[in-house]
Amino acid sequence: MYDRGKILTLLIVGIGLLLFPVFYTAGKAAKAPVPELSAKAKEAKECIEPASLMRTQHMKILDAWRSEAVRENDRLYRSSTGKTYDKSLQNTCMSCHSNKSQFCDQCHNYVGANPFCWDCHLAPKENQ
Amino acid sequence: MMGMDRRKFLKLAGLSTLFGLGGKAAFDLLAPGELEAALENVPLTEGKKWGMVVDMSKMDEKLMNKCIKACHHIHNVPDIGNPKEEIKWIWKEDYDHSFPGQQHEYIAEGIKEHNFLLLCNHCTNPPCCRACPTKATWKRESDGVVMMDQHRCIGCRFCMAACPYGVRNFNWGDPRKAPKALNPNFPTNPEYPTRTKGVVEKCNFCSERLAKGTLPACVEAAGKETKNAMAFGDLADRNSEVRELLRAHYTIRRKPELGTGPNVYYIV
Numbered sequence: 302m303y304d305r306g307k308i309l310t311l312l313i314v315g316i317g318l319l320l321f322p323v324f325y326t327a328g329k330a331a332k333a334p335v336p337e338l339s340a341k342a343k344e345a346k347e348c349i350e351p352a353s354l355m356r357t358q359h360m361k362i363l364d365a366w367r368s369e370a371v372r373e374n375d376r377l378y379r380s381s382t383g384k385t386y387d388k389s390l391q392n393t394c395m396s397c398h399s400n401k402s403q404f405c406d407q408c409h410n411y412v413g414a415n416p417f418c419w420d421c422h423l424a425p426k427e428n429q
Numbered sequence: 430m431m432g433m434d435r436r437k438f439l440k441l442a443g444l445s446t447l448f449g450l451g452g453k454a455a456f457d458l459l460a461p462g463e464l465e466a467a468l469e470n471v472p473l474t475e476g477k478k479w480g481m482v483v484d485m486s487k488m489d490e491k492l493m494n495k496c497i498k499a500c501h502h503i504h505n506v507p508d509i510g511n512p513k514e515e516i517k518w519i520w521k522e523d524y525d526h527s528f529p530g531q532q533h534e535y536i537a538e539g540i541k542e543h544n545f546l547l548l549c550n551h552c553t554n555p556p557c558c559r560a561c562p563t564k565a566t567w568k569r570e571s572d573g574v575v576m577m578d579q580h581r582c583i584g585c586r587f588c589m590a591a592c593p594y595g596v597r598n599f600n601w602g603d604p605r606k607a608p609k610a611l612n613p614n615f616p617t618n619p620e621y622p623t624r625t626k627g628v629v630e631k632c633n634f635c636s637e638r639l640a641k642g643t644l645p646a647c648v649e650a651a652g653k654e655t656k657n658a659m660a661f662g663d664l665a666d667r668n669s670e671v672r673e674l675l676r677a678h679y680t681i682r683r684k685p686e687l688g689t690g691p692n693v694y695y696i697v
Contacts, residue, residue, distance in 0.1 A: 371578050374571065376640050392620055420625035421579060423616055 334407035342397040342404075349380045349393075360416070363390060391422045399425040477572040478553075479634055480664035480692040481648070482674045483546055487658040492651060493521050493546045496659070499650035500632070505616040505623045507607035514601045518632040519548040519647055527683060540697060546659075548647070549596040549632035550683060551575045553690030560591035566629075573692065574634045584627040593687050597631045600624050664692060 302308070342348075348355045350362070366388040369375040378386045387393050398404045401424045409416065433441075500506070500519045509515055521544040525532045528545075555575050558567050565581035566588050568574075589597040603626045607615060616623050621637065624630050635645035643649070644661055651659040662669035671694075674680075680694040 367580055371576070371580065372567075374569065374636070374640060391622060417625075421622040423619055423622060425619075 331411070334411050336405075336408055337400060337403035339398060339400045339404065341399065345397055347382065348397075349378065349384070349386050350382070363394075363418075366390070390418060395425050400427060401425065402427060477663045478665040478692065479551065479572050479574060479639070480662065480671050480694065481548075481634075481645075482660045482671050482680065482694045482696060484658050484660075484674070484678075484696040485543060485545060486696060487655050488546060488651075490521075490544065492654050492658060493544065495654060496546060496647040496650045497521070499646045502617045503621060503635075503646045504633075505604070505618055505621055506630075507604045507615055507623075508611040509602075510608050510611050514599075516598045516600065516604065516630065518596075518630070519546065521545065522547050528681065529684070530686070531681070545695065546647075547594070547596070547683070548693060549575060549634070550594055550689070550691030550693045551634055553692060554688060556591040556593065556687075556689060557588035557597065560587035562587065569636075572639070574636050574639070575631075576636060577630060577633060579622075579624055579628050579630070582628040584629065586629060588629055593684055593689065594691075597629050599629050600626050602626055 350358070355362075366378065367390075370388040376388050378388050380386060395401070401419075408414075497517075497519050501508075501517075504518060506516055506518055523542075523544055524536065524540050527547060551574055553573070555566075555568055558564075558575065561567070562585060563581045563583055565578045565583070567576055567578075569576050584599065586599055589599060604623050605615065609615075635643075638645060644652070648659045648661045657674075660670050660674055662671040664671055666672065674696065675694060678696045680696050682691045682694055685691065
């Protein structure tokens with residue numbers, strides 16, 4: 302192999318540069334944000350479904366709601382807890398979770414989710 | 430081996446052509462008119478059939494403005510300020526443009542200067558719904574409302590080209606960026622969404638209010654001022670208020686000759 306010295310050195314430098322970000326940020330993972338409940342949500346104690354289910358399934362519930370409410374005119378949701386709710390992001394969800402930036406945006410930003418709900422649906426006014 | 434000689438191929442081609450040409454003729458021979466009937470009656474309205482009657486003898490400019498304001502306020506319809514990019518769900522138009530083809534130079538004086546209150550006709554046979562490639566707009570079978578699903582609209586504007594009444598409007602920009610001077614408190618209703626850039630919108634017969642059992646906003650606003658200036662109800666129900674009005678008065682509709690079956694009637 303010609304120029305063995307140069308090639309090997311540059312190869313090591315190259316791999317080093319490539320791996321630099323991995324070692325540089327090792328052990329410094331950004332903390333997952335904890336969604337903050339508004340006073341009203343805290344007081345209500347329960348969401349439309351158990352919190353564990355809401356954490357993993359809220360996007361699917363909302364997706365089903367928008368089709369059912371708009372396309373099938375089926376606007377009432379019977380939860381597993383036996384209560385009935387209006388299928389409305391803007392009027393049901395956000396009436397309790399009025400702190401969108403603390404409750405929704407924090408996590409959505411963290412995981413890089415960018416739901417386009419808010420292009421049309423109005424977020425509640427936050428006092429800050 | 431796929432053995433087919435020239436002669437066999439020509440025979441087969443000739444036969445298929447004959448059969449193809451004869452298809453519709455055969456249909457007409459065996460069941461005359463059935464094909465046309467099947468085509469005409471898509472989409473049917475099951476059960477209720479919402480309709481509206483506007484009594485123009487009880488309508489004046491002031492009342493019409495009130496109706497428009499009520500609707501646009503409730504549905505967060507912005508005033509863009511530029512007629513080329515205008516968004517409207519309900520609006521005023523003179524007789525010539527409301528009922529083209531029916532105007533003439535000796536028309537009654539009260540009619541000639543009179544503006545009419547126009548909105549989506551929620552047609553029985555809506556051409557916009559046929560044009561929509563994503564089914565973002567469709568005829569709701571349960572009550573006949575021509576619905577819009579903004580989640581699905583891709584902004585192709587085929588529906589705008591298809592609608593003969595000009596009830597559909599395209600959002601050329603973000604409605605939330607409409608001039609602040611013209612829309613000081615926009616969005617005016619925090620319980621209803623706005624639209625976004627690149628979607629088409631129009632009157633939805635207040636489907637969100639109908640779901641709660643309230644009258645459309647324009648009818649409610651008109652009723653507060655003048656009794657029976659506007660009526661809303663089920664055209665399929667013989668005893669409904671709208672049917673009573675239609676029985677008692679001569680009414681006209683916009684461009685009925687197009688076969689769209691508009692469900693907004695005007696008493697003149």
